[in-house]
Amino acid sequence: MAGINKVILVGNLGAKPEVKYASNGNAIANLSVATSESWTDKNTGQKQEKTEWHRVSV
Numbered sequence: 001m002a003g004i005n006k007v008i009l010v011g012n013l014g015a016k017p018e019v020k021y022a023s024n025g026n027a028i029a030n031l032s033v034a035t036s037e038s039w040t041d042k043n044t045g046q047k048q049e050k051t052e053w054h055r056v057s058v
Contacts, residue, residue: 009054011035030057 014032021027033056038049 009033009035009056011054014053028057030055032056 011033014034017029017031019027019029033054034051035054036049036051038047040046041048
C-alpha cells in the first residue's frame with residue numbers, strides 16, 4: 001500500500017547544509033537539525049531540557 005509521509009521539524013541547523021549532486025543532476029542536501037524540549041521537573045522544580053539531533057536528506 002502506497003502512502004505519503006509528512007514530517008515537520010522545527011529546530012536549529014547544526015551546520016551549513018552539504019549539497020551533492022546525483023548522476024542524473026538532482027541535488028541532494030544533507031543537514032542536521034536539533035530539536036529541543038524543556039519542562040519543569042515536578043519533583044525538584046528544576047528546569048530540564050532535552051535536545052535531539054536529526055540527520056535529514058532532501
